[in-house]
Amino acid sequence: MDSKVASTSVQQDEELHLKSALESINNQLQEIGPRYTGDDFTEQMLDLQREERKRRLEIARREPYFGRMDFRECGIGSAGEHPVVPLYIGKAGVARDKAGGDPLVIDWRAPVASMFYSFTGGTEPASYVSPDGEISGDMHLKRNFVIRQGELIRYVDSYVRGQEEGESVRDEFLLYRLGENKDNKLRDIVSTIQSEQDRIIRGDKNGALFIQGVAGSGKTTVALHRLAFLLYQYAERIKAERMIIFAPSRMFLDYISGVLPELGVGDIGQTTYHEWAIQLLEHDVKLTDPSESLAYWFEQKRGAEDWLQATGRWKGSLTFKGKLDEAIGKLEQYVVPETPFFPVDGMELPPSQIQQWYENDYGDEPLMVKRDRLEGRIRRWFQSELKYRRVQDKKVLAKAKTRLNAYLKKLPSYSAKQLYLSLFRGKEALKGVPQAVAKETAARLRDGYAAAEDMAALVYIHLRLYGLKTPPLDHIVIDEAQDYSPLQLETLRMCQRTTSMTILGDLQQGIHGHSGIHSWKELTGLFPDDAASFFELNQSYRSTMEIIGFANYILGEMEGEVKPAVPVFRSGDPVELKPVSEAEWLGELAATASRWQERRDYDTIAVIGRTAAECDAIHRYFVQAGLSASLVESKQPSYGGGLTVVPVYLSKGLEFDAVLIADAGDGAYSQQNAKLLYVGCTRALHKLKLLYRGELSPLLREADRDEAALQE
Structure with a gap:
């Protein structure tokens, strides 16, 4: 035929x-x-x-x-x-x-x-x-x-x-x-799931499943499809309302919000770690602006070794967890008073009896829960003894109640914030912490604020003191996990009876080096060998071969445990590098964005700047030039598509039909900023262009001299 x-x-x-x-x-x-x-x-x-x-x-x-x-x-x-x-x-x-x-x-x-x-x-x-x-x-x-x-x-x-x-x-x-254009939402990939992705999606629910996925490998979408699969496969054992997704920002959550409903899944919690932490702490603290965090500030003090202790790397380490455990252990020593209680003459409650109640009746309850129950037990003993002795004299009763209240004050009562604050001031302060660090941390806590790098410690203390007041979580998804500390992951593990996690990220996109991990072993080591599995997704489905080749070139000199991205066989336009003068810069940005809009080849266009201040200036110029553009800011709840101006550190996780890097000069991206530039370039699906003022970034100079290298 x-x-x-x-x-x-x-x-x-x-x-x-x-x-x-x-x-x-x-x-x-x-x-x-x-x-x-x-x-x-x-x-x-x-x-x-x-x-x-x-x-x-x-x-x-x-x-x-x-x-x-x-x-x-x-x-x-x-x-x-x-x-x-x-x-x-x-x-x-x-x-x-x-x-x-x-x-x-x-x-x-x-x-x-x-x-x-x-x-x-x-x-x-x-x-x-x-x-x-x-x-x-x-x-x-x-x-x-x-x-x-x-x-x-x-x-x-x-x-x-x-x-x-x-x-x-x-x-x-x-x-x-x-080859289809993007809109302002992440789409499901159920019709194009690849065999290596399917193995992850259908993996066993128990244990910690780690995914190292290069930019554009679909790791986030795979994790979302895995949630839908687990609910189908284990329908009688897990519930959607006991599953949760941790994402880097509210805007990113909005971006991925359409995938699960399209797969017929609802009621799964979606939040950021810091929002979840503040709610868990019952809003006892507020989060400082990320640009005001101690880690960010001290990162600028390059070469000063004593400052490094204050970074998120230290406060998120298992070494620091050991310090917290020591503080909680010391607190537990003072829960049972050392002196007897005499409510009235001839009526005594010895410390040995209180110690017996504490040790035998309350088991492995969290420390402050045991303390509160111990207080209730003492009160019941007090009422029972008065009734048994038929004490009815009002003056005696009043004096006995005064003594009771005074005695109960000897039982230490701490919130997570109060105990954490004590580690940075007074006689219980941690040894070896730089004075400026301790002073700044304590000042923030006294004002009811905590820096990002302090949140995991506060959560850990709270869980040790009060436990989890909600039902344990059936499954946890952690996206951009390369920016998590071991202590953050430990706090989430404490919220499950049986470990069931999907943990995904890309070490090549670890742009928060002051707080994130440098190797997956820092996180996989938290679990027994038989409770952790590791998958790599090296195929990139997002960008053209030209864009992936260019992005890989940026990280070409870096050493690490991650393989470079391998593009699918989808060719497109060459990557463009164009020098501009300071006077021409904003005009060239606007002209390029305008041309791309007029061609109507791209539904989503991003102009990616180095800083929030730079992006604000670009956006104001675009508005004055009559361009319809939106500006992405740190607390923004959603992404609307179209023409967008976004700082590079907020672009992670998003993708656009066309990307214009506002400035790839050496003043914007030094050798230390390779991962940031890599993140910016790998947001592009079909088109990538980079402008640069002054000298080109050292990350790209060889590529500029050898144009063929861009397309390898």
Whole structure:
């Protein structure tokens, strides 16, 4: 048969199948009927089930499925060999009718659907693990679809049994999706999940799963899909409301906010570590502006070794945790008073009795919880003894109550802030801390503020003193984990009964060197070997080969445990470097942004500046020049797309169709700023241009002299 005729026939068959699937979905939606509003409990539960089914059907109506695989199960059936069965894969599973039966669409998280991602070609058997054991068979077809508003836009066969296959055929659909422009939200990748990503998504829930992923490897999206998979796979054991995502900023949370709802998942907590910490501390402290943090300030004191102790690296270390443990241990020694209690003459409560209550009755309760219960026990003893002795004289009773209150004041009562403050002043102050550091830390705490590098210590103390007052967390996702300290991770581990974490980041994007880690071993070492797994994602799907090659060049001289990013075979425009004078600089930025807007090739454009002040000046110039642009600031809750001016340190995690680095001169990016410049450049999907004032950054001089190096 002529290939064009065959292609037309396939198109028609798939369009008919899509029409039939949509009719079935719409019919099932209409059959559900209105919500139940009565008081009958059974009907209320049935109504919840109907609403869940309705939610899945509505997801399916928008895009019924994205893939198809034709699979023949091995073995002999009752009527002979098993037939080849076409299986359609979608974001939500759909039965053929309300009674259930054979699936119309298989949920992408179902065991059988794993073959759609794991099978990469060849004639070897495909297999998946079902509840009844491993099932194997032959794959005959893998087909990808793009469906928009009920219309089949495109289909690509990535595998056809018996036909010669090539890498270009398998990648065609992926490249098509990667070539699409960006809007202001992160999208799901359920239709293009790669086999190495799928292994992470379907990994066991127990333990700490670490992901080192280069820029554009999809690690954040993989982690979000993993949450959706865990809720599906362990539906009876974990709850969405006991799962939480920790992201670097509120704006980033807004950026990723559409992925989970599109996958049919809700109720998962989303926050930043510092917002969570402040809530846990019951707003006893406020967070200082990041630019006022001690670590940021002392980082400027290069060469002064004594200042380094005050950085987040020290305050977030396990060594510092040991200091906190010592302080809490000393406090525990004073919980039980050393003197007896005499409420009235002849009535005595000896310290030995109090010590026995403390040790035997309250077990492993947190320290201040034990203290409060001990106070309650003393009060009950007091009331019981007075009643037993029939003490009724009002003066005696009043004197006894005064003595009781005075005695109970001997039981130490501390908040996390109070105990932490004591470590930086008075006789309990830590030894060896520079005086200026102790003074500044204490002054902030007295005013009710804490720097970012102090938050983990405060949380740790609070959990040791009061414990977790909410139910333990079933699963924790930590994004940009290279900026976390070991103590931060330890505090989150304390919030789980059984460790279940997905921890992801990129050491090459560790731009907060004063507080983050330098090696993943600093975090993986917190867990037993059998409780931690480590995955690497080195393939970058975001940017063109030219952009990834250029970004890798920036980090080319750096040593470390991370492999450079490997781009997919997607070529684009060469990276541009352009010198400008100080007088021309702002005008050239505006002119370039304006040209890109007028071409309408890019939906999202970012002008990335070095500092917040620089970005503010650029934005004001753009507004005066009549450009419609938004400015990203540190406390901004959302990102709106379009033309955006953003400081490089706030751009991490975001991506744009086109990126213009405002200034790549040596005054902006020295050798120490390689990771910052790398972050800025890897935000670009399709287009990257860098202006520079004065001398070009030393990170790029060789590249400028050898233009071919940019495209290697």
